[in-house]
Amino acid sequence: MLRRVLDVLPALPGGGGEGVPHLILGPGDDAAAFAWPGGGTLLLTTDAAEEGVHFDRRLHPLRAIGRRAVAAAVSDIAAMGGRPVGTLISLVAPPAEETAAARIAEAAAERAAELGAPLVGGNITAGERIGLHVAVAGAGTPGAPLLRRRGAKPGDGLFVTGSLGGAALGLSLLRRRKEGETTPLDPEEEALVARQLDPAPRLDAGAALAGAAHAGMDLSDGLALDLHRLAVASGVGACVQAARVPLAGRGAQSLEAALFGGEDYELLIAGPRQTVRAAAREAEVPLTQVGRVTAAGEGIRLERADGVAEPLPRRGWDSWTAGRRNPKS
Amino acid sequence: MLRRVLDVLPALPGGGGEGVPHLILGPGDDAAAFAWPGGGTLLLTTDAAEEGVHFDRRLHPLRAIGRRAVAAAVSDIAAMGGRPVGTLISLVAPPAEETAAARIAEAAAERAAELGAPLVGGNITAGERIGLHVAVAGAGTPGAPLLRRRGAKPGDGLFVTGSLGGAALGLSLLRRRKEGETTPLDPEEEALVARQLDPAPRLDAGAALAGAAHAGMDLSDGLALDLHRLAVASGVGACVQAARVPLAGRGAQSLEAALFGGEDYELLIAGPRQTVRAAAREAEVPLTQVGRVTAAGEGIRLERADGVAEPLPRRGWDSWTAGRRNPKS
Numbered sequence: 304m305l306r307r308v309l310d311v312l313p314a315l316p317g318g319g320g321e322g323v324p325h326l327i328l329g330p331g332d333d334a335a336a337f338a339w340p341g342g343g344t345l346l347l348t349t350d351a352a353e354e355g356v357h358f359d360r361r362l363h364p365l366r367a368i369g370r371r372a373v374a375a376a377v378s379d380i381a382a383m384g385g386r387p388v389g390t391l392i393s394l395v396a397p398p399a400e401e402t403a404a405a406r407i408a409e410a411a412a413e414r415a416a417e418l419g420a421p422l423v424g425g426n427i428t429a430g431e432r433i434g435l436h437v438a439v440a441g442a443g444t445p446g447a448p449l450l451r452r453r454g455a456k457p458g459d460g461l462f463v464t465g466s467l468g469g470a471a472l473g474l475s476l477l478r479r480r481k482e483g484e485t486t487p488l489d490p491e492e493e494a495l496v497a498r499q500l501d502p503a504p505r506l507d508a509g510a511a512l513a514g515a516a517h518a519g520m521d522l523s524d525g526l527a528l529d530l531h532r533l534a535v536a537s538g539v540g541a542c543v544q545a546a547r548v549p550l551a552g553r554g555a556q557s558l559e560a561a562l563f564g565g566e567d568y569e570l571l572i573a574g575p576r577q578t579v580r581a582a583a584r585e586a587e588v589p590l591t592q593v594g595r596v597t598a599a600g601e602g603i604r605l606e607r608a609d610g611v612a613e614p615l616p617r618r619g620w621d622s623w624t625a626g627r628r629n630p631k632s
Numbered sequence: 633m634l635r636r637v638l639d640v641l642p643a644l645p646g647g648g649g650e651g652v653p654h655l656i657l658g659p660g661d662d663a664a665a666f667a668w669p670g671g672g673t674l675l676l677t678t679d680a681a682e683e684g685v686h687f688d689r690r691l692h693p694l695r696a697i698g699r700r701a702v703a704a705a706v707s708d709i710a711a712m713g714g715r716p717v718g719t720l721i722s723l724v725a726p727p728a729e730e731t732a733a734a735r736i737a738e739a740a741a742e743r744a745a746e747l748g749a750p751l752v753g754g755n756i757t758a759g760e761r762i763g764l765h766v767a768v769a770g771a772g773t774p775g776a777p778l779l780r781r782r783g784a785k786p787g788d789g790l791f792v793t794g795s796l797g798g799a800a801l802g803l804s805l806l807r808r809r810k811e812g813e814t815t816p817l818d819p820e821e822e823a824l825v826a827r828q829l830d831p832a833p834r835l836d837a838g839a840a841l842a843g844a845a846h847a848g849m850d851l852s853d854g855l856a857l858d859l860h861r862l863a864v865a866s867g868v869g870a871c872v873q874a875a876r877v878p879l880a881g882r883g884a885q886s887l888e889a890a891l892f893g894g895e896d897y898e899l900l901i902a903g904p905r906q907t908v909r910a911a912a913r914e915a916e917v918p919l920t921q922v923g924r925v926t927a928a929g930e931g932i933r934l935e936r937a938d939g940v941a942e943p944l945p946r947r948g949w950d951s952w953t954a955g956r957r958n959p960k961s
Contacts, residue, residue: 341668345718348720351755388652389674391678391767393765395680395682395724423676424659425659426680430763436678436765438678442653
């Protein structure tokens with residue numbers, strides 16, 4: 304219901320006359336956008352990291368809590384093809400946890416500075432559990448259109464950056480260690496854990512692909528759920544070929560993690576194949592075609608390795624239902 | 633400790649070259665500021681409303697929770713002399729409280745639109761208590777300098793807009809009613825309750841006074857604590873004359889509420905008397921001189937009605953200590 308409230312708001316009036324920033328894109332995409340008087344586009348987005356929902360202090364070090372919350376919010380700016388400008392945090396912590404809260408804030412500040420979006424304001428409130436709320440302002444890439452969820456056309460290629468499923472597999476490894484598993488991690492496993500603890504938003508890819516793609520978004524909740532969102536926003540269908548999905552892991556769970564795991568913060572891109580590939584090559588962005596955009600009537604499908612296509616369920620990571628029935632961590 | 637972390641950050645680098653927004657004011661003031669390429673100033677601020685700290689659901693209706701959280705954040709933009717542009721919310725709510733959360737979000741959206749800063753993004757996370765985190769982006773008033781906490785000079789007049797103490801007195805009235813008091817509120821009491829439940833940021837006053845004042849901030853935590861902050865930022869002392877403080881209430885607690893109560897969201901202004909008074913008159917802003925800025929060595933004093941001056945304690949409303957020892961509501 305709340306998400307409906309938030310989705311119903313885009314019809315709000317934008318600004319009041321000359322010299323005033325003018326709303327050009329309201330809720331429903333990765334970030335909102337305003338045309339700034341005199342030129343440029345202001346992007347705004349917010350994200351949350353709540354204890355017991357987005358992180359588990361038995362698995363996530365304090366430093367990771369701060370760093371990944373900032374990276375997740377900045378990823379929404381990357382998903383619009385923009386660059387982050389500044390970061391705000393609002394932190395809730397139990398009164399006895401002041402030292403832990405300071406460590407989280409320091410890590411958030413460190414990551415924000417690394418990503419070019421210095422932490423410029425914050426506040427702390429006493430509460431029962433640790434919660435970190437991050438807002439990021441960004442600027443659109445000059446000369447490039449915004450990379451929106453809407454705009455994909457039947458016939459477009461469907462692409463993802465990097466590899467998928469790593470963050471979810473990394474979380475599984477962290478859980479196994481908490482449960483007593485003591486075999487040292489090999490370098491490949493270390494890399495998966497790093498995807499969970501310290502994700503990297505695809506800022507260069509977003510900026511490079513904004514002008515070439517028809518539509519795009521970041522993969523925060525798994526390819527399946529996020530593809531459904533992009534398809535609904537664009538009014539299209541899509542077919543993903545399982546064998547083409549670039550998997551971060553090698554085990555039996557790797558495809559499942561890529562489709563339904565979330566928190567990878569790679570980009571999902573739809574657009575004309577040649578143009579998108581050329582832009583990725585020029586910017587040295589690792590990009591893989593995973594399928595194609597189809598007519599809306601064909602639905603969202605997964606083509607298995609044997610060539611049989613089945614519906615791809617609208618399922619993935621959701622901070623609202625996760626906290627309710629099935630805590631993620 | 634966390635507040636120290638947040639205060640230590642302003643030395644961060646600002647932006648990376650031409651065409652990129654450049655940081656001109658980091659943490660420590662009411663909002664951060666960036667010079668936007670091509671002209672104008674981007675302002676960013678965040679504020680929180682946490683259940684049991686900033687509000688009490690036995691006293692505050694759901695609608696008030698949403699409206700006052702947005703007004704408080706927008707007040708930080710008013711305190712810089714700017715105009716709000718857009719609002720983001722990050723909401724935490726217990727899974728069983730989805731309807732309440734939606735009501736709060738609707739109220740936040742309503743108030744944001746009224747204040748010219750449409751709600752353009754938000755998310756909801758399952759958590760144990762209701763928490764509403766609001767981030768607001770704004771724009772500096774074209775042609776006027778930012779109204780900063782720093783800049784007050786000995787000899788300046790010290791002014792406040794409107795009247796003080798109303799929000800704290802309104803909260804007391806709400807508490808008395810909860811405890812069984814049933815006498816109907818008279819119109820004056822209704823007005824005090826409205827100050828608590830539905831505060832109005834001083835946007836016109838901030839914009840009108842930014843060019844005339846030397847320094848300013850909003851009164852979110854009581855005149856005493858906020859005056860200490862302005863004096864420290866400016867490196868000055870100050871003397872407030874108790875008899876001149878415009879009191880929202882009439883009872884014995886009215887001065888105490890004005891000095892230490894908080895949540896009034898009026899503005900505290902320091903500047904040359906004639907210039908500030910003329911700007912207020914022209915913009916029809918209700919402004920009262922309450923004292924004067926002095927040399928730092930004279931400290932922060934309160935001059936009682938009998939002419940005796942005593943130190944004004946650095947005491948007021950604090951979301952961190954309030955949640956710890958002495959919940960506000």
